[in-house]
Amino acid sequence: MNRKIRNTLFKFHTWLGLHLSLFFTFMFLTGTLLVAGFELESVGRSGIWTTMAKEERTASFGMTYDGIKEAHPESGIFLIIKRPTPWFVDRAFGRAGWGERMSFWTDPVTGTVVEATRPLGFRDILRALHDTLLTEQRVVFMLICATSAVLLFQIISGLITYRRFWRGFFRWPSGSGGLRSWSGGAHRLTAVWTAPLLILIAVTSLYFLLGSLGIESAQPQPEPPTPRDSALPANFNSALIDQAEARARAALPGFEPSIMFLPGKKTDSLRFSGPVDGYSGFFGSGSVSIDPVTLEVLGAFTPDDIHGYASWKPLMSMLHFGTWGGGFSMALWIVLGLLATGLAFTGALIFAARQAPDRAHRGPLRKIWRGMGWTRWGYLLLLAGILVTAFYRFGPNSHDKTRAFPINEAPLVARLVMEAPLRRGVPLDIEMLIGEPDVQTAAIEINGDMAELLDFTKNGDTAKAYFQLTPSDTENNITARLRKPDDQEKVVKFRLGAPLW
Structure with missing residues (x-):
């Protein structure tokens, strides 16, 4: 040059x-x-x-x-x-x-x-x-x-x-x-x-x-899972996970799952990912998707499929x-x-x-x-x-807003919205969004004790309730009693757990 x-x-x-x-x-x-x-x-x-x-x-x-x-x-x-x-x-x-x-x-x-x-x-x-x-x-x-x-x-x-x-x-x-x-x-x-x-x-x-x-x-796409009403089926537990892992190993010889993705939506499958014998990790991992309801194998892929x-x-x-x-x-x-x-x-x-x-x-x-x-x-x-x-x-x-969903009802019935995370000794303002129609009043219990309802507003078929939680170091269970005009009552339960920090 x-x-x-x-x-x-x-x-x-x-x-x-x-x-x-x-x-x-x-x-x-x-x-x-x-x-x-x-x-x-x-x-x-x-x-x-x-x-x-x-x-x-x-x-x-x-x-x-x-x-x-x-x-x-x-x-x-x-x-x-x-x-x-x-x-x-x-x-x-x-x-x-x-x-x-x-x-x-x-x-x-x-x-x-x-x-x-x-x-x-x-x-x-x-x-x-x-x-x-x-x-x-x-x-x-x-x-x-x-x-x-x-x-x-x-x-x-x-x-x-x-x-x-x-x-x-x-x-x-x-x-x-x-x-x-x-x-x-x-x-x-x-x-x-x-x-x-x-x-x-x-x-x-x-x-x-x-x-x-x-x-x-x-990317190779697995088959869609069986339709269901929630992200995790009612019988989802460790035994089901172990069965699904066994199915995944059998579907892909030499497969060694190291990552498990749990369903986050009703349309998600249970997916396992990890190395496969005979394939270099430099070009990816194997992947097997399992239907969390039927345990059917929806797709099994090696790095060659990408x-x-x-x-x-x-x-x-x-x-x-x-x-x-x-x-x-x-x-x-x-x-x-x-x-x-x-x-x-x-x-x-x-x-x-x-x-x-x-x-x-x-x-x-x-x-x-x-x-x-x-x-x-x-x-x-x-x-x-x-x-x-x-x-x-x-x-x-x-702080990002956090949300908590009921443990005994569908999420659309009611959910909690918090402007700050749960912390020891810090009072927490909570907004409850009520999707259940025709709710006229709400009563809030925290760990079995009645809490003061700071405000309750209606907007058409929906409503909002506001209250404050003083965190307990052991548990923080919230029960909302939603009352309708005919005195019908719907009980919604939330379990926040104990603050970790």
Whole structure:
């Protein structure tokens, strides 16, 4: 390549590097922390860590379901994962009786609950920050993914302008020439070591961008289940789960279910997912869907049944998140990610070191900041937007509404809506939406004692009742007696359970 083209590439490389250095530093650092996000979040939770070998983890899905229901009978469960990582106990996702999403960590031998945690922790917040700058907006995700094209250009142009870069793997930066010499050497050293990782990150991010644009392949679909009146049939229990798992194993030889999806709607099936003998995990898992009423196999699929764009998703996810080799690959991705963070920062330091001597009174960071020109105001606006979004989403009054449904009636008869989650010692305002027609009055009992009805309003056939709950540490059972004009009374019962925090 002639010198003119090389110099042009170098100018683009340095200009883009200067103005995007802070952005890439931020993305590399948050991405690196995300690799071990669950582990960092769980440092103080000794109960969920384990050294138990895979062969010793004998708890079935049915045992885990029973363990959760015994500890939290009012809970709803929608996903159980066996061995989420070799160093964690089993994990289930569900809802508390008052409707708040949470995780249940269960013993991999007995299935008993060892800890319950709120899912919105450090890792979830960090991922939202990394993916969408906390906005959870698809367009922001697409814009962030699109910067992977810039990253790919930076890698390629940097390697082209660094002549004979393969000789620089062990060329330690020298500080004898001052900041400029050291930052240049450190930038080149970290570049050659992290180039493979950054190429993978750029390519996988472009893949995620295509997915966000709606490029999807047809997935194999199971047959619809038998029609039923509720998401879970009346006889749904651990014995039924164990029978369904046995049917799933028989339907797909070599199938080892590790994930179970419980029906969340009346039209959902009971689905098992996991590795299949003879198929590499890099290209997905097997999947078997079971009718929760008849236990009929509705569909059994191997990774070969997934074609086109979707067939690459498991591999792309493993490469991007560093899970392709278990603990080893995660540790490698963390080390290389930290080096990539240094790569982005040292690139900006090179600019600072090249400033004219009359600016020597300015420190490196000040030189970088001034050198960015108008871009720095964009960073300030971006930071302000993130802070405002963070306050809106995670501030003191940012709780999502939660809902609780009756245990003895259809959800449309009545349901509870709460602006805040159930917490120890914190009075909770509750709105009861009444869908039963012609209800004239309502009487509320909390744990057997009459509660004061703060307000009752009617709107056509529907009504709303308002009352306040002072949480009990043992149980929080609510009974609503809905009275009609002919003195007919409908009794609706809710079971919120005990507050966990």
